[in-house]
Amino acid sequence: MPTPPAASRPLEGLPLLRLMHLVSPALPIGAFAYSQGLEGAVERGWIADEHDLLAWLCGLLRHPLRHQDAPVLLRLHAAWDADDLDAVARWNAWLYACRETRELRAEDQHLGHALARLLAGLGVAGAEPWCAGGTRACFATLFALAAVRWQVAPQAAAQGYLWAWAENQVTAATRLLPLGQSATQRILAALLPEIAACAAAAGALPDDELGASAPGLALASAGHETQYSRLFRS
């Protein structure tokens, strides 16, 4: 039997451990400060319970994340892997331009810069130029860089990225809604097959299928800017 290509081999050993490092909520990039529009949606009464939250997160996974974040992360992975810095810059700019509000853009930049600094501190080649405040650095851009340097295969990287997003969203929700621990775990468990499907679909998505706006998320996020009482920066 021929050895399967690296991209489809199950992740194990150091690459697996490095992915776990990268998606850990303890990664000091400040993701806990952002709700990505969730706080605005709760304020508007669109998310009031476990059922609403699961529907909101599944919808985002099936639409913007599936048509924007995940497929662009895979393209960034390929671009870093090929040392194609023009393609990295192009997809970074493309993803940033899909962020529909000031807070969503600020969040992405903040996390991107923080991850760039963390990676540069660990000696990851290529991270340094993305640390400067003036550059636009999407989180996915630096996440893809880390995945490539740490031999995390594209699909595993996409799954990890989506998992980190989901866990951060659910954690934010526990501060906004009266959700018990078992409800939180039910939601995360229900999101796992959605995450796997999202990453798989993203891998097959042609360029002309890229892009999916979330008008409700944009409204909630823009409205959050003037919300009277806020726990989160987005």
Added chain:
Amino acid sequence: MRGLPAAAPDTGWRARLDLGFAPTPGPQARRTRLVRAEHSGPLQVQRPFYPERDGTCHVVILHPPGGVVGGDRLRLDAALAGDCGALLTTPSAARFYRSAGAAAVQEQTFRVAPGAGLEWLPQETILFEGARVTTTTRIELAGDARCLAWEITCLGRPAAGEGFARGALDQHIELWRDGAPLYLERSRVAGGSEAQAAAWGFGGEAVCATLLATVDAADACDAAREALGDTAGRCAATQCDGLLLLRYRGPSAAEARARFIAVWQALRPAVLGKAAVLPRIWHS
């Protein structure tokens, strides 16, 4: 519906309108002239109006058939040369009718040279029940070019009691400067889909609309919010990277238009350096 033959994909006519704007040559006159208006098929332009002292060219784009069917392809190109100003609008809503199969395709591309200012302020686009529409509005700015543009899209005809349980919209709204993307919005919604009903998506509302304007003034967002007043959560403004973005999601294209006009009036001095002058066609 009953027994009507489906339109074959290639029976739709193609309409094209290619507009060019340029400043009047010479030192003192600054009137923007419509220097090119080539059309094929039923997309036309009226004689320009000049209701403003600075010579901004007001142009009304006509589509005499009034409606678009599946398989039709419409294309509008407008290019503004450096240091001129043009305001483009339409006299009535764009209507897309039910399609038995093929999508109707509309492409609108605006190229704006340094120093020029574009306003694209069309009436709403209405998708009839069962319409299948792919539409692209792409604005390409060069250098310090400015723009203020909106798109208002209505799924179904709520006033006539018609929803949008079938059909599909694929709408691109793109703003680029010097080849780099500033804002990319792609709305994809199928009748009866999760995206149509969900809170993160269309939220069950018929109308979704976006206004975008290039503006650096730090207080532009505050000015927009003041002009909006209380929107009952249906409209919100945000400002980033030299852009003011306004979104509406609600039951009424007329409400979206009224709110957008209020913001346009408030922001025009900051975006284009001149007070708002309502296009004549809006009065009729």
